[in-house]
Amino acid sequence: MTAEGHLLFSVASLIMAHKLEITTELAQGDWLHMVPGVLLGALLPDIDHPSSIPGRLLRILSIPISKLCGHRGFTHSLIAWLLLMIACYQWLPSQWAIPNDLLQAFLLGYISHLIADILTPSGVPFLWPLPLRFCLPLLRSKSNKRAERFVAIALTVCACLLPAGYNFDLHSQFDSVIKYIHNQIDTYLPT
Numbered sequence: 001m002t003a004e005g006h007l008l009f010s011v012a013s014l015i016m017a018h019k020l021e022i023t024t025e026l027a028q029g030d031w032l033h034m035v036p037g038v039l040l041g042a043l044l045p046d047i048d049h050p051s052s053i054p055g056r057l058l059r060i061l062s063i064p065i066s067k068l069c070g071h072r073g074f075t076h077s078l079i080a081w082l083l084l085m086i087a088c089y090q091w092l093p094s095q096w097a098i099p100n101d102l103l104q105a106f107l108l109g110y111i112s113h114l115i116a117d118i119l120t121p122s123g124v125p126f127l128w129p130l131p132l133r134f135c136l137p138l139l140r141s142k143s144n145k146r147a148e149r150f151v152a153i154a155l156t157v158c159a160c161l162l163p164a165g166y167n168f169d170l171h172s173q174f175d176s177v178i179k180y181i182h183n184q185i186d187t188y189l190p191t
């Protein structure tokens with residue numbers, strides 16, 4: 001997928017996450033933080049390709065990553081995304097005071113890139129280092145700009161049409177699943 005396709009797809013994902021209120025930060029965050037965050041996250045996975053935008057800006061990182069893992073390798077995996085999440089929340093110096101809405105939008109942009117690449121014929125090694133490639137080739141050609149624009153614009157329109165205050169609230173969804181599991185354990189394994 002082209003950089004333009006990834007940028008459009010990430011903006012559609014951000015509007016959808018905002019409308020669905022996936023997290024409080026994405027629901028109430030500042031667009032001036034979230035838009036740059038999501039765009040940055042959407043470009044970063046292609047740092048494994050030296051002629052991509054992040055690859056050209058950070059050649060010092062891009063060339064070794066490309067030689068070690070190849071294009072659409074480690075950086076296009078769940079592990080890379082999880083490491084990035086740990087880096088954002090544990091390793092970033094607290095005095096940098098990066099807003100939480102920007103960090104969450106950045107992580108959303110990164111995962112939107114992986115999902116968008118799944119829609120192309122090459123797919124992505126989502127469970128890297130396992131050699132499985134996840135692929136749902138709705139976009140037949142790797143650089144079919146028209147199809148990419150169409151999918152991204154259709155997603156943006158769908159996201160805009162979602163009713164406000166839908167409140168998907170991922171945190172409470174997880175919370176209720178964990179409570180359910182606890183209850184089941186208490187029922188079947190009484191102490």
Ligand SMILES: [Zn+2]
Pocket residue numbers: 045046072076113117
């Ligand atoms: Zn990619």
